[in-house]
Amino acid sequence: MxxxxxxxxxxxxxxxxxxxxxxxxxxxxxxxxxxxxxxxxxxxxxxxxxxxxxxxxxxxxxxxxxxxxxxxxxxxxDPDQELNQEYKQLMAESQELSSQLAIMVDSLITPSQMAQLLEQVLADSKGLHLVSLESQAAQPIIGNENKANLASYYIHPVRLELTGKYFAIVDYLEALEALPAKYYWRSFHYTVEEYPTARLVLEVYTLGTRQEFIGG
CATH class of the missing domain: 1.20.5 (Single alpha-helices involved in coiled-coils or other helix-helix interfaces)
Incomplete structure (x- = not known):
């Protein structure tokens, strides 16, 4: 090196x-x-x-x-824009429902005719005894706090109570179902108190635009 x-x-x-x-x-x-x-x-x-x-x-x-x-x-x-959109959507749905109800009400029997119709069918039936036929208080289809477009519609119920034999009651119910008039069944209660006599408590209703009692 x-x-x-x-x-x-x-x-x-x-x-x-x-x-x-x-x-x-x-x-x-x-x-x-x-x-x-x-x-x-x-x-x-x-x-x-x-x-x-x-x-x-x-x-x-x-x-x-x-x-x-x-x-x-x-x-x-607008800070409430989303709420306003939801409100408009709900109002549109409410208006649509109101239109559907209007069509439905037009196709139903009127409240003033329903009790008369029930009594007429009963008069044409045999073996039945009318105990009572009462118009119940009309009820708004919605609560007062949700009036909007649906506040003018009311449920008009009628309560019918009668007695008779089983087959006579069946014939009466079939006659009601065969009616061209449209209405709704609300409740149905059938009991046999002393054979062969039975008791039927039937409640039906229709819709109307006025808060009134049905004659009967």
Whole structure:
């Protein structure tokens, strides 16, 4: 090793002053580049990481600004807009239901005719005894707190009580079902008190636009 350095020293001594200066300068450049690599490269890598973080932060800030703008735009709108839309939807449904009820009421027997019809069918039947035929109080189809478009519709029930034999009662019910007039059955209660006599309590109803009692 020492011999090699001696040979390099002899060769270097034989060089001209200009060649010696160039070799010395190149040596300094190599040393400086090495030092720069050791010192600057880690800092450069850290700078790249920092740059990426800055870019990510900028994106986050941009997203946040967009969210703020969107929220501001929403706040500038009517705060009750969603409620108003729901209210309009409910009103539309209420109007649709009211129209359906109007069609239904037009197809039903009127409250003033229903009790007369029940009594007429009973008069045409045999083996039956009428105990009572009463018009019940009309009831609004909805509560007072929910009037809207449906407040003008009322349920008009009629309660019929009679006695008779089983087959006579069956014939009467079949005659009621065969009527062209439309109405609804609300309740039905059949008991045998003393065979073969039974008791029937029947409640039917129709719909009307006025709160009135049915004659009977």
């Amino acid at each position: 020492q011999q090699s350095w001696q040979q390099w020293g002899e060769k270097f001594a034989q060089l001209s002053s200009r060649e010696k200066s160039l070799i010395t300068l190149c040596g300094f450049v190599v040393i400086i580049l090495g030092l720069l690599t050791l010192l600057i490269e880690p800092a450069f890598e850290q700078n790249q990481v920092a740059s990426q973080r800055i870019a990510t932060t900028k994106l986050d800030v941009q997203r946040l600004e967009a969210d703020i703008l969107l929220m501001t735009a929403k706040l500038r709108k």
